[in-house]
Amino acid sequence: MMIHINVFLLLLLCLITSTHSSPTNSRLSNYESIRALDESGQSIQLQHASQAALQQGNLILAVKHDNSTIHLISIAQPSVLHTITPTTFLTCSGVQADARWLIETLRSMHQHMQLQYGSTGSHWAQRLAALYRAVFWGVSEENTKWQHVRNIKQWGRPLGVSSILIEGTRLYALEPSGVIVSSNRLAIGKHSPEILRQWPGNDDTLADQLKAACHTILPRGTVLSIQQVGTNDSWQLQL
Ligand SMILES: *[C@@H]1O[C@H](CO)[C@@H](O)[C@H](O)[C@H]1NC(C)=O
Ligand SMILES: *[C@@H]1O[C@H](CO)[C@@H](O)[C@H](O)[C@H]1NC(C)=O
Numbered sequence: 155m156m157i158h159i160n161v162f163l164l165l166l167l168c169l170i171t172s173t174h175s176s177p178t179n180s181r182l183s184n185y186e187s188i189r190a191l192d193e194s195g196q197s198i199q200l201q202h203a204s205q206a207a208l209q210q211g212n213l214i215l216a217v218k219h220d221n222s223t224i225h226l227i228s229i230a231q232p233s234v235l236h237t238i239t240p241t242t243f244l245t246c247s248g249v250q251a252d253a254r255w256l257i258e259t260l261r262s263m264h265q266h267m268q269l270q271y272g273s274t275g276s277h278w279a280q281r282l283a284a285l286y287r288a289v290f291w292g293v294s295e296e297n298t299k300w301q302h303v304r305n306i307k308q309w310g311r312p313l314g315v316s317s318i319l320i321e322g323t324r325l326y327a328l329e330p331s332g333v334i335v336s337s338n339r340l341a342i343g344k345h346s347p348e349i350l351r352q353w354p355g356n357d358d359t360l361a362d363q364l365k366a367a368c369h370t371i372l373p374r375g376t377v378l379s380i381q382q383v384g385t386n387d388s389w390q391l392q393l
Contacts, residue, residue, distance in 0.1 A: 197331075199311060199312055200312050200331050203311070203313065203314050203330035203331075206248065207247060207248035207315055207316040207330055208346065209344060210344070211248040211315070211343035211344060212228060212229065212233070213341065213343040213345055213349070214227070214245055214341070214342050215340070215349065215364075215367075216245075216318050217338065217340075217360070218339075219360075220356065222323045223382060223383075224320060224323070224325065225380050225381065225382055225383070226381050228378070229377070229378060229379070230377055230379060232379040232381045232388045233245045233247075233381075235320075235381070236257045238257075238260045238264055238278060239264050239274040239275065239278070242274075243319070244256070244260065244317055245317065245318050246315045247316050247317070248315035248330075248343075249313075249314035249315055252313045252314050252315045253317070255313075256282070256315065259285060260278070260281070260282065263275070263300075263302040266302060276321075278319055278321045279324075279326035279328070280334070281303070282317065282326075283328060285303060285306065285313075286312070288303050288308070289306060289308065290308070290309065290313070290330075290332075292308035293308075315330065316329055316330065316342035324336065325338060325340055326340075327342055345371050348371050349367050352367055352369065352371075360380070368393055376392070377390050377391070377392050378390065378392075
C-alpha cells in the first residue's frame with residue numbers, strides 16, 4: 155500500500171510541475187515544447203515516471219532461449235501475463251491503474267480489429283508505444299495510423315508503468331517514454347538495469363544464469379518464480 159501511495163505522490167508531483175510549467179499557448183506548441191525537452195533528454199516528467207516505474211515497480215525478467223522458448227521471471231509470485239491476442243501477451247510493472255488502462259485499451263483495439271477486419275493485427279509493440287506517447291504528448295500524426303489511438307485523450311502526464319510485450323516469439327520492453335527495446339533478455343522494475351548488466355552468457359543453465367545475474371543485488375534466499383510462456387508451467391528457484 156505504502157509503495158502505491160509513493161508512486162501516486164510522485165505522479166501527482168509530476169502533474170503539478172507540468173501544470174505550472176506548461177505555457178498557456180495553443181495545444182500544439184505545448185506538445186512541441188514537451189517533445190523537444192524529451193529529445194534532449196530533459197523531460198522532468200518522463201524522468202520521474204521512469205524513476206517511479208524503476209524504483210517502485212516489481213522486478214520482471216524475460217528471456218528467450220536459442221530454442222525460442224520464453225521464460226518470465228519475477229520475485230515470489232509468477233508475474234501476471236495478460237492476453238491481448240492469442241499470440242500477444244503483456245506484463246506490466248509500476249502503477250496498477252495505469253497498467254489496467256493499457257491492458258484494457260489494447261484488448262479493445264484487438265476486439266475492434268477482429269470485428270472490423272477479422273484480423274488480430276500485428277506490430278503490437280508499436281501500437282503500445284503509440285498509446286504511451288498519445289497519453290503524454292497527445293495524438294500526433296505518426297500515431298494516427300493506428301486505429302483507436304486517434305481517440306485517446308491526452309492526460310498531461312506519462313504512464314507510470316514499464317511493460318514487457320511478447321508477440322509470437324519476439325520480446326519487447328517499453329519505458330514510460332514509449333521507447334521500445336527489443337532483445338532476447340529484458341528486465342523491467344526495481345534493479346532491472348543492474349541485473350541486466352551482470353547477466354552472464356548463455357552457456358549456463360537458466361538457474362545458474364539467474365543466480366549470477368542477481369548475485370549481491372537480490373538478498374540470498376530470495377525466491378524467484380519462473381514461468382514458461384504459452385504453457386501453465388511454473389516453478390520456483392531460491393537464490
Ligand atoms: C529450451 O531451452 C531452455 C533453456 O535451455 C529449456 O529450459 C527449455 O526446456 C527448452 N525448451 C524446449 C521445448 O526444449
Ligand atoms: C492453462 O490453464 C488454464 C486454466 O486452468 C486452461 O484453460 C488452459 O488451457 C491452460 N493452458 C495450457 C497451455 O495448458
